[in-house]
Amino acid sequence: MPDHAAVHSSGEDDAAVGGIAADRLRSIIERVERLEEERKALAGDIKDIFTEAKSAGFDVKVIRQIIRLRKQEPAEVEEQETLLDIYRRALGM
Amino acid sequence: MPDHAAVHSSGEDDAAVGGIAADRLRSIIERVERLEEERKALAGDIKDIFTEAKSAGFDVKVIRQIIRLRKQEPAEVEEQETLLDIYRRALGM
Amino acid sequence: MPDHAAVHSSGEDDAAVGGIAADRLRSIIERVERLEEERKALAGDIKDIFTEAKSAGFDVKVIRQIIRLRKQEPAEVEEQETLLDIYRRALGM
Amino acid sequence: MPDHAAVHSSGEDDAAVGGIAADRLRSIIERVERLEEERKALAGDIKDIFTEAKSAGFDVKVIRQIIRLRKQEPAEVEEQETLLDIYRRALGM
Numbered sequence: 194m195p196d197h198a199a200v201h202s203s204g205e206d207d208a209a210v211g212g213i214a215a216d217r218l219r220s221i222i223e224r225v226e227r228l229e230e231e232r233k234a235l236a237g238d239i240k241d242i243f244t245e246a247k248s249a250g251f252d253v254k255v256i257r258q259i260i261r262l263r264k265q266e267p268a269e270v271e272e273q274e275t276l277l278d279i280y281r282r283a284l285g286m
Numbered sequence: 287m288p289d290h291a292a293v294h295s296s297g298e299d300d301a302a303v304g305g306i307a308a309d310r311l312r313s314i315i316e317r318v319e320r321l322e323e324e325r326k327a328l329a330g331d332i333k334d335i336f337t338e339a340k341s342a343g344f345d346v347k348v349i350r351q352i353i354r355l356r357k358q359e360p361a362e363v364e365e366q367e368t369l370l371d372i373y374r375r376a377l378g379m
Numbered sequence: 380m381p382d383h384a385a386v387h388s389s390g391e392d393d394a395a396v397g398g399i400a401a402d403r404l405r406s407i408i409e410r411v412e413r414l415e416e417e418r419k420a421l422a423g424d425i426k427d428i429f430t431e432a433k434s435a436g437f438d439v440k441v442i443r444q445i446i447r448l449r450k451q452e453p454a455e456v457e458e459q460e461t462l463l464d465i466y467r468r469a470l471g472m
Numbered sequence: 473m474p475d476h477a478a479v480h481s482s483g484e485d486d487a488a489v490g491g492i493a494a495d496r497l498r499s500i501i502e503r504v505e506r507l508e509e510e511r512k513a514l515a516g517d518i519k520d521i522f523t524e525a526k527s528a529g530f531d532v533k534v535i536r537q538i539i540r541l542r543k544q545e546p547a548e549v550e551e552q553e554t555l556l557d558i559y560r561r562a563l564g565m
Contacts, residue, residue: 214342217342218344218349221335221338221339221344222349222353222356223347224335225332225335225336225349225353226337226353226356228328228331229332229353231328232325232329232332235321235324235325235328236325238321239318239321239322239325241320241322242314242317242318245314246314249307249314251311251314256314256315256318259315260315260318260319260322263315263319267334276347279331285374
C-alpha cells in the first residue's frame with residue numbers, strides 16, 4: 194500500500210496538479226520510457242547479429258544454446274549432460 | 287536451413303578449428319553477450335526507477351498503465367475506454 | 380541438489396537401465412506431455428472463443444481487459460481507476 | 473476494426489443493455505474464465521509431477537530438456553548436437 198506522499202498540497206515548487214507531484218511523475222515516466230527505448234534498440238541490435246550469424250552460415254539455435262551453456266558453471270553443465278545421457282538411454286532415445 | 291558457409295576449409299586468416307570460422311563465431315557470441323549484459327543493466331535501472339516511484343508514494347501498477355496508454359493513439363485509447371464502459375454496464379459491473 | 384535416489388542398483392521391479400528407474404522416469408515424462416497437450420488444446424479453445432467474439436462484433440482487447448478487472452477486488456479496481464485519473468490529469472493527458 | 477454487430481438495437485431476445493448483446497458477452501467471458509481456470513489447474517498438476525520427480529531423485533531441469541528433445545525430429549536433434557559439439561570445440565569449451 195503506497196503512502197501517497199506523492200499526493201501533497203499545492204503551493205510547492207513542483208507543478209502540483211490535483212495535489213500531485215506532476216513534475217516528479219512526469220520525470221519518472223519519461224525516464225522509464227527512455228530506458229525502454231534503449232532496451233528495444235538493444236533487442237534490435239541482438240537480432241541483427243543473429244541475422245548476420247545466419248548469413249555467415251551459423252545455426253542460430255545452436256549459438257543460443259552455446260550462450261546458455263556459457264552462463265552456467267562448467268561442472269554444472271557436465272553434470273547435466275551426464276544425467277541427460279543417462280535419462281536418454283533409460284528411455285531408449 | 288543454413289548453408290554452412292561458416293564451415294570452410296582451413297588455411298584461411300580466421301583461426302579455423304574443426305573447419306569452422308572460430309574467430310567469427312567467438313565475435314558473434316561475445317557481442318551478443320555484451321548486448322545482453324547491457325539489456326540486463328537497463329532492466330535493473332528501470333526497476334530502480336519504479337522503486338524510487340514507490341518510495342515517493344506513487345502506485346507503480348498505475349504508472350505502468352500510464353506508460354501503456356502513452357504508447358497508443360489517443361483516439362484508440364478513447365474508443366477502447368468507451369467500449370470498456372459499455373461492456374461493464376452490460377455486465378452490471 | 381537432487382539426492383539421486385532415482386539412480387539405484389538394478390535388480391528391482393522397475394526396468395532399471397543404467398541404474399535408473401526407467402519406468403518411473405517414463406511415467407513422469409508421459410504424464411507431463413499429456414497435460415501439456417491438454418493445456419495446448421485449452422489454449423486453442425480460448426483462441427476459438429475470441430475468434431467467435433470478434434466475429435460477433437466484440438472488441439477482443441476490451442474483453443481481455445474485462446477479464447483482468449473481474450479477477451481483481453472491486454475496491455482495488457476503483458482505487459486504481461481513481462489514481463489513473465489523477466495521474467492523467469497531472470500529466471495533461 | 474470490429475464491425476460492431478454486437479451493438480444492436482434493443483428489443484431482441486438477448487438482454488440488450490446499452491444496445492449490446494449482454495448475454496452473448498457474458499457467455500463469452502464466462503467460457504474463457506472457465507477454460508483459464510482449467511489451464512491453471514493443469515499447470516498446477518504439471519508442477520506437482522515435477523515436485524514428485526524431484527522427490528524421487530530426478531533432475532527436473534534435465535527432464536524438461538528430455539521433453540523438449542522428444543518434441544523434435546531425431547534427425548534434427550542429432551544435427552544440432554553435432555553442430556553444438558563443433559562450435560564448442562571451435563571455442564575451446
